[in-house]
Amino acid sequence: MSTASAPGAPSSLGGALSDTAALTGRHLRHLRRTPEKIIAVALTPVAMVVILGYLFASVVSVGAGEYHDYVMAGVFAQVGLTCVGITGLGVAGDLGKGLIDRFRSLPVARPAVLVSHTAADLVPAMCSMAAVGGVGLLVGWRVERGVLPALGGFALLIAFAYAMLWLGALLGMLMRNAEAINGIGALVLVVFSFLSSSFMPLSGLPAWLRSVAEWNPVSSVAESCRVLWGNAPASTGSSLPVEHPVLVASVTIGAMIAVLVPVCLRLFRTAAAR
Amino acid sequence: MEIAIQATGLGKRYGQTRALDGVGLEVRTGTVLGLLGHNGAGKTTTVRILATLLEPDSGSARVAGFDVVREPREVRRRIGLAGQYAAVDELLTGRENLALLGTLLKLGRRRARSRAEELLASFELEQAADRPVRTYSGGMRRRLDLAACLISSPQVLFLDEPTTGLDPASRMALWRMVREQVELGVTVLLTTQYLEEADSLADRIMVFGSGQVLAEGTADELKRKVGQEWLEISLPEGGDATGSALDQAVSALAPVSASAPTVDASSRTVALPVGADRTGTIAASAAALEARGVEVADFALRRPSLDDVFFQLTGEQTPVSTSEEKS
Incomplete structure (x- = not known):
């Protein structure tokens, strides 16, 4: 058997990058051809801005600030949670149709398949955030601090969304079934966004539930954004996530990515279409 | 290789x-x-x-x-x-x-x-x-x-x-x-x-x-x-009402083969096993039928189909074999 006649350069970083780029191109083509997917993802958070920021704003009070300022950070963080379903469905679909088998039977760098999935799925996540921001501006939300802290807040949101995309990849490989993934995705969305300071200050909760909610990464991400955007942080207390939300959010997100990525890549090695 | x-x-x-x-x-x-x-x-x-x-x-x-x-x-x-x-x-x-x-x-x-x-x-x-x-x-x-x-x-x-x-x-x-x-x-x-x-x-x-x-x-x-080959002889439809042609064929073929031919009256076919000497059996059968003046509609050497192989090996009931092969 001559080695020369077989295609596929030996494994290298360049090869891995080119595989990732090619597969990311595939996912971006998907998005261009099914823009309705992006709209579907953005729909719930946009509705939340309208409902909470516009309808509830008149009856809910969060201390010093305006409720629509308070709630925006929470809705942005919620966009991150909706990301779980995006990659989950994408990965499960590729597994079910045997595409992952095909990629695995080719000399393709192993991480490229999942890395490209999650990288491309940042696009709908960011579109969703842009839509939320746009509608937020319409209902009166403003960033009160400078450009750099504002960008810092968005960077944190995107990092959180990225971690959630990997959680979605994990779910996709474990569940493989669109209905199940949608179900779990909806559960994650409801539990993690409502058991957090996204929409409501936590001061009214019993102590144990309050610390659970404070340590919920959604809370620290939302709190961080409020701090960075000068949007009426309304949480009071002496716990670490309340006093140092940016630090806690960054570390939590970093830890999630550091755990989820290797677990997903490991699972991918044995993932098989059934 | x-x-x-x-x-x-x-x-x-x-x-x-x-x-x-x-x-x-x-x-x-x-x-x-x-x-x-x-x-x-x-x-x-x-x-x-x-x-x-x-x-x-x-x-x-x-x-x-x-x-x-x-x-x-x-x-x-x-x-x-x-x-x-x-x-x-x-x-x-x-x-x-x-x-x-x-x-x-x-x-x-x-x-x-x-x-x-x-x-x-x-x-x-x-x-x-x-x-x-x-x-x-x-x-x-x-x-x-x-x-x-x-x-x-x-x-x-x-x-x-x-x-x-x-x-x-x-x-x-x-x-x-x-x-x-x-x-x-x-x-x-x-x-x-x-x-x-x-x-x-x-x-x-x-x-x-x-x-x-x-x-x-x-x-x-x-x-x-999976199985032996066999010779399958079909007689023309409605040649005679009494079925004597079938009897004639059976008695003609009986001395040719080691074991008795099997008869399927409804499809008017006679089957007889073929041993190692295939050509000999075919020639002897044809000669015997000709000697008795038996008209033949089909005369074929059959062997088990792959279906028979599959079902026998995997221990399933053989379905009514429909895809027998001529050879």
Whole structure:
């Protein structure tokens, strides 16, 4: 058997990058051809801005600030949670149709398949955030601090969304079934966004539930954004996530990515279409 | 003669079930091995191990000269896999599907594109090349799927139930395309549930059952293994109402064969076993019938069909045999 006649350069970083780029191109083509997917993802958070920021704003009070300022950070963080379903469905679909088998039977760098999935799925996540921001501006939300802290807040949101995309990849490989993934995705969305300071200050909760909610990464991400955007942080207390939300959010997100990525890549090695 | 695929003692467990239990096989370069068996017999598991998708619990295998566990990357550069589903991207066009795989195989942009053109032409997909695959028929998807696994001109091709769910015309087209590859020197390992497909495509056949190889050989060898050949003589319909022609035939044939001929009055056929001396038995039978003046509608040497082989080996009830072969 001559080695020369077989295609596929030996494994290298360049090869891995080119595989990732090619597969990311595939996912971006998907998005261009099914823009309705992006709209579907953005729909719930946009509705939340309208409902909470516009309808509830008149009856809910969060201390010093305006409720629509308070709630925006929470809705942005919620966009991150909706990301779980995006990659989950994408990965499960590729597994079910045997595409992952095909990629695995080719000399393709192993991480490229999942890395490209999650990288491309940042696009709908960011579109969703842009839509939320746009509608937020319409209902009166403003960033009160400078450009750099504002960008810092968005960077944190995107990092959180990225971690959630990997959680979605994990779910996709474990569940493989669109209905199940949608179900779990909806559960994650409801539990993690409502058991957090996204929409409501936590001061009214019993102590144990309050610390659970404070340590919920959604809370620290939302709190961080409020701090960075000068949007009426309304949480009071002496716990670490309340006093140092940016630090806690960054570390939590970093830890999630550091755990989820290797677990997903490991699972991918044995993932098989059934 | 070179060996393209070689496996010994492959074993794989899923929890309590033994999916594979000591499977060994050898496929010579440029030939087709067909794996026959029920769902769950171990065919797909075997293919997945050989295509480096699954690691065996025990045993070893070499494909295109490389060990599937230790050198999977080298194996992957030399194989093409068409799984049970047409693994093509529904949202991309046929051309984009092939170009993507060409890029992943590092053919380079230009070669990837020209190879895609070549394959679209030879698989009769040029017309549909720029349509999303979503709009393709089942047969077109399968053709694209096969084209996709040929991008790299692989030395070894794994086809897992390549024609399941296809209409007869698409199936024939796919068979032709597989044969073309074999003529180019490609080694093919194919699993199928269609005995006809194994009979028509495969040089050698392996019958799988409960994770083991039950039998191996050419289609003819397997058929001979299962049962004797027999001579089947049919008499014309309605020749006589009393059935005396049938009696005449039986008494003419009785001295020819070692055991008594069996008679099926409803179909007006007489069957008698044929031993080693086939020509002798045929000549003697014909002569005996002629001597008695028995009119014959059909006179044929029959052997067990692959269905008979399959059902006997896998321990299932033989259905009323409908596809007996003339030889």
